Amino acid sequence: MGMNATIEAVTDRIAKRSEKTRSAYLDRIEGQRRSGVNRAVLSCGNLAHGFAACGVSDKEALKGDVTPNIGIITAYNDMLSAHQPYETYPALIREAARLKGGTAQVAGGVPAMCDGVTQGQPSMDLSLFSRDVIAMAAAVGLSHNMFDSAMFLGICDKIVPGLAIAALSFGHLPSVFVPAGPMPSGLPNDEKARVRQLFAEGKIGRDKLLEAESQSYHSPGTCTFYGTANSNQMLMEIMGLHLPGSSFVNPGTDLRDALTRRATERALEITDLGNEYIPAGHIIDEKAIVNGMVGLLATGGSTNHTMHLIAMANAAGLRINWADMSDLSDIIPLIARVYPNGLADVNRFHAAGGMGYLIGELLEGGLLHEDVLTIQGKGLGRYVAEPRLKDGELVFEDAPRTSGDEKVLATVAKPFASNGGLMMLKGNLGASVIKVSAVKPEHRVIEAPARVFTSQEELQRAFKHNLLTEDTIAVVRFAGPKAQGMPELHKLTPPLGVLLDRGLKVALVTDGRMSGASGKVPAAIHVTPEANEGGPLAKVRDGDMIRLDAEKGTLDVLVDEAEFAAREPATCDLSAEHINMGRELFAGFRSLVGRADEGASVFG
Template identity: 60%
Template sequence: MEPLLSGVAMVQLNNTVAEVTQRIIERSSSLRADYLRQVAEDHSNRPERGKLSCGNLAHGFAACGEEDKNSLRLMEASNIAIVTSYNDMLSAHQPYAEYPDMIKQAMREIGCTAQVAGGVPAMCDGVTQGQDGMELSLLSRDLIAQCTAMSLSHQMFDGVLALGICDKIVPGLLMGVLSFGYLPALFVPAGPMESGLPNKEKQRIRQLFAEGKIGREELLQAESDSYHSAGTCTFYGTANSNQVVLEAMGLQLPGSSFVNPSNPLRDKLTVETCHQMARITALGNDYRPVGEIVDERTMVNATIALLASGGSTNHTMHLVAIARAAGIILNWDDISELSAAVPLLAKVYPNGHADVNHFHAAGGTSCMFRQLLAGGFMHADAKTSWGTDFGDFTQQAFLDNDKVVWRESPEIPLDLEVLTTVDNAFSTEGGLRLLKGNLGRGVIKVSAVAAEHRIVEAPAVVIEAQDDLAALFESGQLNRDCVVVVRFQGPKALGMPELHKLTPMLGILQDKGYKVALVTDGRMSGASGKVPAAIHLVPEAANGGLLAKVIDGDVIRVNAVTGELQFIGEINELEARAASPQPDAGQRGCGREYFAVNRDNISNAEQGASFLFGGV
């Protein structure tokens, strides 16, 4: 069904948004032009099915049914690639089991075909949290991009439907798809699980366990009550940030991200996505190649949606890498400058008590985009894979007599404690800030940090593995103001694991009244909470960073108000010290030995932590 015309009047673009966008355009001009030339060349030189040898084509459709074979022989109908991250261990991806058959049937209904072009790995940070496998998590993103490119390399296809939701999977899929930028692309979500145990209660029980006040059985029951069915986890971490970002980029149907797997609308939206894909291939008159959709305006819209919703810090790396895949140079200064100008409109756990189901019920992405567009914070004229342009992404899907219909989202959110207006924002700025100082550059998420905890100046407690904190905590040595430094956790050292095992202990110390902060070259991700955490520090300890020279007792200032990260003392003295050697860990076991080449060639966090793009 064709979308309605947008109900948001064109308004003047915010000055900061306009200036940052123009700066990105100018900085990227040469690289972007080269990328678009490659896209055009690839499109011209692709082996059209009609020009494939009979042997090539026969191999390509040998396993198809007769109906699909006949369609592929005609050469006049589109054949769509399905690239899937399905596995049945992960709740978010388990619903994808039935999607290929559903997609194939939807395409047949309009005289087209679809084939599973390939699968990509899909690992869960929630399962590997604190385990050796977590050290492969970030590295998996670029591997997924490579697997996606491999899946499309048969060049039998006229478009791509990408099945992915969680952490590194969506960025990796998108990076891989952008290497085939002449193809149109849409992402197909599967939706979040329905609300279970409230996230605030889950956090309380985790903290009680860390204090030794309850046992493992009670903790496991609480976790099971939180993560209880098929679907994405309901807190606002990287997985659900991915969904907001995809909609902001116009690569997923508006308002489709947070429809539960059990909702009848879910399957209808999947069918609608298939039909839209057929409309935008090069075989029709509305060709929309993904390499043209993802431009500088699109990347700014994605960044603003992330900031306004209080999204995942992981995207300070993912957005940089995605942009680079499209020939665009986005950096942390851009993100920080936009964050200072963009209002925070959502309070979803860990930034509030609500989960993504509550956010969706309050108006969701479509209503939030309406507010941002009306305030001049997003590019209404950005290209999209659905609708006329991004101005149409203020609409929501509903079922009417078993058909998908589109209606304008509410002008005012339906629950102002979860989703608010630009005029009454939760904060006048977004949730992410850039930290700079003599220790380097890093990122901090402040949307869940209370104002009184945003400045910490205290002696350092230095550890080189997150497991080392527990003994210090249990012995009472941390019952004081302190800045916990966890180093040698960066991309080159360990592949940059998340450090959430630290969160309950640091939270307890903060609740006792101590001034506490975390400084690390590792990650905390979208679940970063109430404790100020200076993360993604560059240069990392394993690559010449001064963090390798910090010792216990050094005074460190983390000031999230002014954006300051400082060693307090004589910097010459710090620089003259010998660096601590990197611990001999994280190199073997759990498959990590196979990824040494990835760690050796990876760029730093500010450059996207990518071994595909070693720098920009």
């Protein structure tokens, strides 16, 4: 089948819009390549400092400029289940590099926040900003100019986008992203959600809630629902920065270790010292970015990537926007159902055919660019594959071309839904994003009076005091990037879900985030311009009728236009939200950060 016309049109307009910035970017990374990718440009004193801690054989190898050296950027810490497996990766990578005739060094570590830990806590205000901190921290590590390629060890929400921004800033270096894989399946996600709602209603105690949560998040590895962390893994693979089929292999397995060794070998093979130079800045072009957007839509992925993809593309000199995503959403079918837009977790998705089946089905349907560059070489067709161990050796076999579970993976011809899992809303309240893949059709259009809150805690109090007894569109404002740093508002999911189950018409409208775990309640998030900048959301009052229409893609307050324009925008004293838990250190970020629809980045 030929390429879909809408995908071609969106790709072409991105290329045209980005012509000057992309050209300047490619010139810049070519200049970096020419000025010296390896240790030959370092003085003897510089170089001696750079390998002082190495063993004898590595020192001898690094004294010359013909031995490829990998810089490892790691997000390891042993508090977070997703990143704990990375503890052993540097030793494994160094050993694999030596066997291949190369060397490897940990160039630096980056912070790794967990939104699951910080949910509803003051430190959540730092979460989105951590992406740009990670990018800068990785850049510091790579700035020593000791490296011919880079390997990035990271999984979760802001970590992979931050690492990708850094990789593209050092776009002259080949970069290989290395996953650690999801934890084995625990308590089913629908049961976990049921227990959370019972707790929200006061029907069970904290002991029962903690027991359920511990059965869900129970071992090393990534959380198994399809949130931002696993959306990250899908993106890295479909954009060609992972090895084929490597995203969802469980940690602590022989296959996982074999994939990490092979990733190391590949990082050495594609340096500028050999005959197959593949820098990160050449892999991530307009076609790769469009492939990433298609994958996100076809799987009902994280709404966080409506910001992260824009920021990542910017780092490669590419300019994308919500309109690009919206136009693609109209024609991309939803062919994966993974919690929260289905009952299966990512382990079941992987077992049903996983990324190899998904990419093959989208390629066959003319919905992906095949003619792209990847760390495996030219052509996304290389990714219609899955890794296996045969007699202890890693091999890549053809991925299945039929779904192993039609409740989890569908076909382009007979999808779960005819359009993508994300939708952009526009109207007199601004622009916003909604994840519709988990919202039942009967809940996608709602017209109800507004109840205005300035924090999620205020809404929770109203719920606990039984003050939300009628159809309601909850407006939670002053949670945008410039106000608080755009914290996630997942604490609202259980109470709003309870109201929905009671038969009320309920929706959320906010300039904050709900991210990849956005659930069954319709939520217009990332509203831009945000209330803290005097956006329309700041003019909404209790009782105003709001219409959220996720069928037509509109979000409007139904107030006389002249009256609404004459209103003074509300203000909010957020000084108490800007101190403690390190928040005072991020005043500069809050002043510099851009709009959500521009990537919510401090880099401009």
